[in-house]
Amino acid sequence: MTKQSSPYANAHGAKTVTLSVQSWVGAQANVAVAQYLLEHELGYRVDTVQVDEIPAWDALSQGRVDAILEDWGHPDQEARYVKDKKTIVNGGDLGVTGHIGWFVPTYFAKQHPDVTNWKNLNKYASQLKTAESGGKGQLLDGSPSYVTNDKALVKNLKLNYQVVFSGSEAAQITQIKQFAKQKKPFLTYWYQPQWLFKKVPMTEVKLPPYKDGCDADPDAITCAYPKTPLQKYLNADFSKDGGKAAALLKNFRWTTEDQNEVSLMIAEQKLTPEQAAKKWVDRHRSTWQAWLPK
Amino acid sequence: MAAAVTTAPFEKTGAGPLAGLRRHRALGKLLLLAVVAAVLVPLAHAQWSSGSWPHALTVDFSQPLTDASTWILDHRDSHPLFLYFFGHISNAVIVSVRAVYLVLLAAGWAGVTAAAGLVAWRVAGLRLAAVAVAAFLICGVLGMWVPTMQTLALMVVAVLVSVILGALLGLAAGLSDTMHRALRPVLDTMQVLPAYAYLLPVVLIFGMGVPAAVLATVVYAAPPMARLTALGLRSADGGVMEAVASLGATARQRLLTARLPLARKELLLGLNQTIMMALSMAVIASVIGAGGLGDRVYQALASVDVGAALAAGIPIVLLAVVLDRVTGAAGERLGADEHAPAPWKWGVVAAGTVLVALASRFADRLDWPDSWVVGIAAPVNDAVDWMTDHLYSGVPYIGGTADWAAHFTTWILDPLRSGLTWLPWWSVLLIVAALAWLIGTWRTALTAVLAMAAIGVLGVWKPSLDTLSQVLAAVAVTLVLGFAIGIAAARSSRLEGLLRPVLDVFQTLPQFVYLIPVVALFGVGRAPAVAAAVVYALPAVVRITTQGLRQVDPAAMESARSMGATTGQQLRQVQLPLARPALLLAVNQGVVLVLAVVIIGGLVGGGALGYDVIAGLARGELATGLVAGAAIVCLGLMLDRVTQPTERRSTGKGA
Numbered sequence: 001m002t003k004q005s006s007p008y009a010n011a012h013g014a015k016t017v018t019l020s021v022q023s024w025v026g027a028q029a030n031v032a033v034a035q036y037l038l039e040h041e042l043g044y045r046v047d048t049v050q051v052d053e054i055p056a057w058d059a060l061s062q063g064r065v066d067a068i069l070e071d072w073g074h075p076d077q078e079a080r081y082v083k084d085k086k087t088i089v090n091g092g093d094l095g096v097t098g099h100i101g102w103f104v105p106t107y108f109a110k111q112h113p114d115v116t117n118w119k120n121l122n123k124y125a126s127q128l129k130t131a132e133s134g135g136k137g138q139l140l141d142g143s144p145s146y147v148t149n150d151k152a153l154v155k156n157l158k159l160n161y162q163v164v165f166s167g168s169e170a171a172q173i174t175q176i177k178q179f180a181k182q183k184k185p186f187l188t189y190w191y192q193p194q195w196l197f198k199k200v201p202m203t204e205v206k207l208p209p210y211k212d213g214c215d216a217d218p219d220a221i222t223c224a225y226p227k228t229p230l231q232k233y234l235n236a237d238f239s240k241d242g243g244k245a246a247a248l249l250k251n252f253r254w255t256t257e258d259q260n261e262v263s264l265m266i267a268e269q270k271l272t273p274e275q276a277a278k279k280w281v282d283r284h285r286s287t288w289q290a291w292l293p294k
Numbered sequence: 295m296a297a298a299v300t301t302a303p304f305e306k307t308g309a310g311p312l313a314g315l316r317r318h319r320a321l322g323k324l325l326l327l328a329v330v331a332a333v334l335v336p337l338a339h340a341q342w343s344s345g346s347w348p349h350a351l352t353v354d355f356s357q358p359l360t361d362a363s364t365w366i367l368d369h370r371d372s373h374p375l376f377l378y379f380f381g382h383i384s385n386a387v388i389v390s391v392r393a394v395y396l397v398l399l400a401a402g403w404a405g406v407t408a409a410a411g412l413v414a415w416r417v418a419g420l421r422l423a424a425v426a427v428a429a430f431l432i433c434g435v436l437g438m439w440v441p442t443m444q445t446l447a448l449m450v451v452a453v454l455v456s457v458i459l460g461a462l463l464g465l466a467a468g469l470s471d472t473m474h475r476a477l478r479p480v481l482d483t484m485q486v487l488p489a490y491a492y493l494l495p496v497v498l499i500f501g502m503g504v505p506a507a508v509l510a511t512v513v514y515a516a517p518p519m520a521r522l523t524a525l526g527l528r529s530a531d532g533g534v535m536e537a538v539a540s541l542g543a544t545a546r547q548r549l550l551t552a553r554l555p556l557a558r559k560e561l562l563l564g565l566n567q568t569i570m571m572a573l574s575m576a577v578i579a580s581v582i583g584a585g586g587l588g589d590r591v592y593q594a595l596a597s598v599d600v601g602a603a604l605a606a607g608i609p610i611v612l613l614a615v616v617l618d619r620v621t622g623a624a625g626e627r628l629g630a631d632e633h634a635p636a637p638w639k640w641g642v643v644a645a646g647t648v649l650v651a652l653a654s655r656f657a658d659r660l661d662w663p664d665s666w667v668v669g670i671a672a673p674v675n676d677a678v679d680w681m682t683d684h685l686y687s688g689v690p691y692i693g694g695t696a697d698w699a700a701h702f703t704t705w706i707l708d709p710l711r712s713g714l715t716w717l718p719w720w721s722v723l724l725i726v727a728a729l730a731w732l733i734g735t736w737r738t739a740l741t742a743v744l745a746m747a748a749i750g751v752l753g754v755w756k757p758s759l760d761t762l763s764q765v766l767a768a769v770a771v772t773l774v775l776g777f778a779i780g781i782a783a784a785r786s787s788r789l790e791g792l793l794r795p796v797l798d799v800f801q802t803l804p805q806f807v808y809l810i811p812v813v814a815l816f817g818v819g820r821a822p823a824v825a826a827a828v829v830y831a832l833p834a835v836v837r838i839t840t841q842g843l844r845q846v847d848p849a850a851m852e853s854a855r856s857m858g859a860t861t862g863q864q865l866r867q868v869q870l871p872l873a874r875p876a877l878l879l880a881v882n883q884g885v886v887l888v889l890a891v892v893i894i895g896g897l898v899g900g901g902a903l904g905y906d907v908i909a910g911l912a913r914g915e916l917a918t919g920l921v922a923g924a925a926i927v928c929l930g931l932m933l934d935r936v937t938q939p940t941e942r943r944s945t946g947k948g949a
């Protein structure tokens with residue numbers, strides 16, 4: 001039972017591709033543009049499914065989805081599916097580099113420039129506390145599916161902070177926006193590229209620098225997060241037999257600015273992903289022309 | 295182990311109570327419990343002296359569960375079990391859903407709408423036919439026609455499977471007492487286990503997508519059908535059955551000609567409940583790739599777009615309301631016009647549908663026209679923004695919602711949580727035993743204590759007490775609000791009429807839709823989790839309270855009035871005492887429903903068990919998710935037993 005497509009796919013007799021969308025808007029932007037080009041330039045019908053990261057690997061291996069366009073690094077899954085089972089192949093760089101870190105709002109960093117170094121964070125704990133953080137400062141974390149070492153970091157760096165998990169990115173963004181509206185100080189786990197930086201400017205807090213292997217023991221960790229060149233992954237069969245669609249997805253490669261432009265249209269101007277993709281495609285003809293299979 | 299030690303004596307004492315204690319049963323029970331505690335607590339304390347659940351008494355399930363999930367992943371593509379058993383199930387589901395979907399697409403929007411209207415007219419009358427047509431047209435206007443059809447296709451298959459499975463189980467339970475007893479705990483677990491907890495195992499076996507979504511829905515939706523089928527068969531009139539038997543009918547004839555027809559009302563109610571449960575899974579199933587409306591709601595969440603989530607949520611509400619009213623009306627009509635069957639009416643239904651479908655096909659109008667779509671996302675988002683901007687903080691005198699949430703967290707949730715976690719583990723068991731025994735029998739107490747002990751054994755004692763504190767706070771708020779609104783609605787029919795659609799919407803609106811408004815108003819944390827739970831549980835409590843108060847004997851009310859009682863006195867001294875069973879049921883339902891939203895609480899910062907369950911799914915960790923899910927089941931079992939209303943106990947089926 002390796003292959004199972006969606007019963008809704010291919011209903012009008014068209015060639016179809018199924019793409020997985022992860023919950024953050026950047027991933028939606030990739031998919032929106034890829035979908036637009038597949039539909040309007042190559043005549044495919046595209047289905048999208050929203051899936052968390054780890055289950056998405058499983059779905060990709062089964063052929064339930066054909067591609068993941070933005071992966072933040074899952075060495076275990078890569079070992080299992082790409083190396084051992086060979087059901088998934090790497091589709092190349094997305095062109096965007098991801099970075100996770102701790103951030104404070106820029107308005108707060110301007111008032112207190114020394115807050116941007118972890119060594120001074122304890123001084124600000126009392127200003128950053130909330131009802132939920134129990135007398136300590138609050139470090140706002142996001143969805144459980146995201147890579148995080150924050151609990152260990154707070155403990156090992158002896159910070160007087162409580163990690164509060166907001167449980168979903170939607171909740172985290174909503175909370176950050178509410179803080180920003182009131183110009184309140186906050187400290188949050190966040191990542192780049194992200195459209196929210198355009199709405200709520202944030203400054204990164206320096207953590208002890210990342211060195212290769214310093215995150216080997218998750219309990220003893222004391223260093224920052226690495227910079228990750230984001231990857232695309234394709235189902236192995238689709239990569240072989242996917243024709244023009246697979247070729248386009250492999251060629252797909254754009255910049256952080258491109259992605260943010262689309263993300264912002266989706267998340268802030270509330271355009272549908274399709275409208276946002278159309279606008280970007282109209283403005284950046286030369287970029288995507290190069291992706292089209294010859 | 296500890297549970298067995300502390301609870302074993304109940305059996306002896308419960309079976310043969312001392313004569314003197316019979317007069318003050320409550321006092322006697324407590325006294326006995328105190329004696330038992332005096333003996334056992336020092337023992338337990340000497341053995342495992344720790345405030346929280348002793349580590350020596352936990353069992354670690356993570357290794358075996360992780361091994362199991364790895365085995366499945368490694369063998370899924372080769373093992374015969376998957377190739378020849380699960381693979382066929384999976385394909386059958388896909389083929390059926392696809393078949394229904396293609397039929398719906400082929401009928402076009404006009405054909406489907408016509409069919410809905412005609413069927414509603416046939417089984418429920420003209421008024422509901424109009425409602426059904428309007429509902430489907432609104433789905434189209436919202437731009438949700440295709441997702442609505444996808445959800446409908448999935449629902450048709452899931453409900454069909456649930457009804458068949460449920461009816462078979464119910465048949466077995468209705469005909470055999472042994473099966474009845476054996477099935478009850480299974481059905482309980484199926485219903486209380488949060489759907490999120492079994493999404494992962496289902497996904498492991500079937501992979502992401504429609505088959506997994508359909509099967510997860512079936513697990514959730516089949517129990518009411520099974521229960522009501524069994525109930526219908528068991529409550530068949532003894533006199534009728536005897537008459538049939540005396541006519542010399544065989545067992546099979548008796549079943550087909552007497553028992554099943556007599557149980558028709560229950561069967562239809564079972565169908566109604568199954569449809570409702572299945573629809574409430576539509577959004578949750580989207581987390582594992584069900585597609586359709588649920589997926590639209592879920593995707594809208596990612597870009598924090600309440601308006602878009604609502605646009606996809608409204609069709610779910612409309613489907614639920616239409617299906618509920620139509621099946622409900624069909625149930626009421628069963629008795630009324632069964633002597634006037636009108637086969638020609640079904641002919642009209644079929645012919646009308648085909649005609650409209652063909653007409654739309656020749657007019658080339660199968661797809662919902664894009665120009666007829668009205669976007670509601672922008673105005674809804676503006677409204678939500680306005681509301682959160684103005685209510686979040688700094689409202690003069692009363693503060694803002696953020697301040698309330700902070701106060702609620704510091705003054706109520708924090709003390710409650712630290713109080714519960716401060717209590718030594720054995721005293722928690724004692725309190726549970728005392729409460730359950732006072733309101734029920736020794737059996738209820740035993741079940742409740744065992745459930746609580748199981749939480750300790752699973753090794754999630756602390757997060758469970760954290761969750762429990764949130765549940766208790768949410769139930770308290772729900773009851774205060776629910777009783778107040780319910781009393782008001784019972785007094786004014788106009789208010790009740792106004793409330794009905796509002797309650798309908800809140801009962802059927804996917805909880806994901808109000809995640810963001812709740813966070814925008816109350817911030818991230820446990821307070822929004824409580825708020826979400828209150829929103830979800832309130833309608834049921836209001837309904838039960840209103841109904842309970844309305845059903846109070848009019849003669850009693852009349853005599854109270856004639857004696858010159860004020861409305862306040864009537865309420866306090868006549869209505870409320872007489873409606874006590876209904877109020878207790880409201881408490882019980884409040885608890886169960888609040889617990890059902892614990893998972894959603896995890897999505898807005900509630901932490902504890904809810905967070906663990908979603909984390910298990912998101913990270914593919916079977917152990918984290920299943921253990922937390924099992925703990926939620928145990929909490930549910932314990933709370934249900936502790937708040938079991940009197941009527942169920944009096945049937946002797948309490949535990």
